[in-house]
Amino acid sequence: MTAAPVAAPVWSVDPRTGKRREQVAVEATDRVVDAAVRAAHEARGALADRAVRAAFLRTAADRLDAAGEELVAAADAETALGGTRLTGELARTCYQLRAFADLVEEGAFLDVVIDHPDATATPPVPDLRRYKVPLGVVAVWAASNFPFAFSVPGGDTASALAAGCPVVVKAHPDHPALSERVAAVLRGAAAEHGVPEGVLGLVHGFDAGLELIRHPLVAAAGFTGSVRGGRALFDAAAARPVPIPFHGELGSLNPVLVTEGAAAERADAIGGGLAGSMTLGVGQFCVKPGLVLVPAGAAGDGVVKSLAEAVAATGEGVLLDHRMRENVVAGVAERTALPDVEAPVAPGPAGEHTVGAGFLTVPAARLAEGDGHALLLEECFGPVTVVARYAGDAEAGAVLARLPGSLTATVHLSAAEAAGQGRGAGLLAELTSLAGRVLVDGWPTGVAVAPAQHHGGPYPATTSTSTSVGGTAIERWLRPVAYQGAPEALLPPELRDDNPLGLPRRYDGRLER
Structure with missing residues (x-):
């Protein structure tokens, strides 16, 4: 007689030391x-x-x-x-x-939706009552x-x-x-x-x-x-x-696009804000900005300089477990080995159990051309982001066209663009196809629990x-169920004409509160 397999123990582990608790x-x-x-x-x-x-x-x-x-x-x-x-x-x-x-x-x-019979409709409408179970x-x-x-x-x-x-x-x-x-x-x-x-x-x-x-x-x-x-x-x-x-x-890359006008107006604020967002929670947020399109040239240089200063001042951190730490270290090494990828502030191992924040830069043309840099378009779960320097709107658009679905997409606009001048509305429409939440002049980390919130997006961000x-x-x-021709006495109370539960409903086409 074969002995029953012994169930494996489940241990609580201290991520600061890697030791079992x-x-x-x-x-x-x-x-x-x-x-x-x-x-x-x-x-x-x-x-x-x-x-x-x-x-x-x-x-x-x-x-x-x-x-x-x-x-x-x-x-x-x-x-x-x-x-x-x-x-x-x-x-x-x-x-x-x-x-x-x-x-x-x-x-x-x-x-709840209730439609009473209407013999004059084409085709005729029977008694229909619908709700969700x-x-x-x-x-x-x-x-x-x-x-x-x-x-x-x-x-x-x-x-x-x-x-x-x-x-x-x-x-x-x-x-x-x-x-x-x-x-x-x-x-x-x-x-x-x-x-x-x-x-x-x-x-x-x-x-x-x-x-x-x-x-x-x-x-x-x-x-x-x-x-x-x-x-x-x-x-x-x-x-x-x-x-x-x-x-x-x-998984979610959460792209950010900084227009040249925005970079010229507030480079320091954008660089500092990006550093705070990408390192929040040691970069372990599902909405961490993982790819940032910044213009080439002096305006974009200001954003990168501000980002470097803020990230360099960020202390090392402990990730949720040592496996994640190993994945971050390996992922950064693989990305920095790609041609034309640089690390102004190198992310990676710090102490024995910690990682340091950093970011990589790459010419956006490398991503737009699809010449072996696809890894940079995948999420790296930790305090690291990729800054792609783009030369012109067409190059930025070509990169956006290659991106997978995300939970969020962000654009930073100049004051004039935000007021409707220039291509602000076009950029908003472009980003809408990429994500479930589109931000203007903000950062995606921090998901408010509110009726209008949407935390989802095109695959692979979510599967629905x-x-x-x-x-x-x-x-x-929930799933909807409709009852046709059911006697009032047999209906669930939610679907009865007298509305004993006082529910909001659509009654013969009229919205009732």
């Missing part, structure tokens, strides 16, 4: 994953009441707030992101949970760089629960101890409102993630991570006997057209 759990077996998904599936009914969902989300936020000091300390021990940054991120996460609670109570996300169990892959906002209690989890979907999270190996602590907080909040703790499952391990995406009771998935890992899961989701929606955020930040993130976990 504690064993947190063991990697989930197939049976453990199956049990977590089935428990989540059984918890669906407990989320049917919108009032319960809203109360659960608010209590989750309150409990996270109350445990904030302990959670921030646990997060810093595993990520080295620092107390100030993590305190702000936890506050953002709690705000997001409360914002979804408000959205659930309002009910507009249900998108939850998909079912949602699998979420936590991200490394936002241990609160894009992890166990993050936007994918919050929006799925708000939609009425239980969640099973595949914990990120960079912060397993924090993941367990946060999951316990959320389960406690669920229990307070009579919701089974199985409404939030948590599993560890690479193989557990594969089992999760294949599980027949998983109805949709949300992912934030690498292009390679996300694409593998995306393909697995599509290859299932019953394919499911896979909303993945994979949806957002993972803001209220409309809830739409990913």
Whole structure:
């Protein structure tokens, strides 16, 4: 008789030293994953009441707030992101949970539409009533760089629960101890409102993630991570006997274009702002500007000089794990070996466990011609960016035409261009085809949690057209259903004429609040 395989331990590791801190759990077996998904599936009914969902989300936020000091300390021990940054991120996460609670109570996300029969229409319209229902169990892959906002209690989890979907999270190996602590907080909040703790499952391990995406009771998935890992899961989701929606955020270059007029007007401000954005969080933001088009000539020289001074004054930093540090060091070395690539401030290894910030420069013609410099158009996750010096609008446009999809695209304009003179509007249109969020005279790091926010973009930035930040993130976990000719007594209350729940709706073509 063959002995059952021993589950591998899951360790919490200190990124500042690379040493193990504690064993947190063991990697989930197939049976453990199956049990977590089935428990989540059984918890669906407990989320049917919108009032319960809203109360659960608010209590989750309150409990996270109350445990904030302990959670921030646990997060810093595993990520080295620092107390100030993590305190702000936890506050953002709690705000997001409360914002979804408000959205659930309002009910507009249900998108209720009622059309009564109209025999005079061509073709005739029967009695039709449409709204949206939850998909079912949602699998979420936590991200490394936002241990609160894009992890166990993050936007994918919050929006799925708000939609009425239980969640099973595949914990990120960079912060397993924090993941367990946060999951316990959320389960406690669920229990307070009579919701089974199985409404939030948590599993560890690479193989557990594969089992999760294949599980027949998983109805949709949300992912934030690498292009390679996300694409593998995306393909697995599509290859299932019953394919499911896979909303993945994979990789993003986040290009920036500085016009000659803008460079001439405020070179120092642009260079300093770029340095702050590209080194924020040791360059570990998904919206870090990774390629910056700066004009050749004196105006652009001022931007590069300001950038060099600001980056050189930036201290070394610890990345989220040593594997990422190795990837940054190797990626920089490979890029600097390319012809005509220079490093005015060389990024790369600093101390034994740290990296120093820096940037590379290259003639934009190298990128426009596509002569073996395609690597510079790929994300390098760390405190490094590429400055491409362009000679004329046509050369800048040729580079933009070669770029992959991004989460963001930014343009810095002169005062006259911003006022509608010159090609400002044309540049805005050009960048719109590249990204889901287009910025003017700003920097992409910092994603506001607001109703109008869109955090997504053309592939490979994301695998769908949806957002993972803001209220409309809830739409990913819903599907529309229309009832035709159903008697009023049989309809769900959301679709009845007397509107007992007081929902916003479109009633015979009229928008009712």
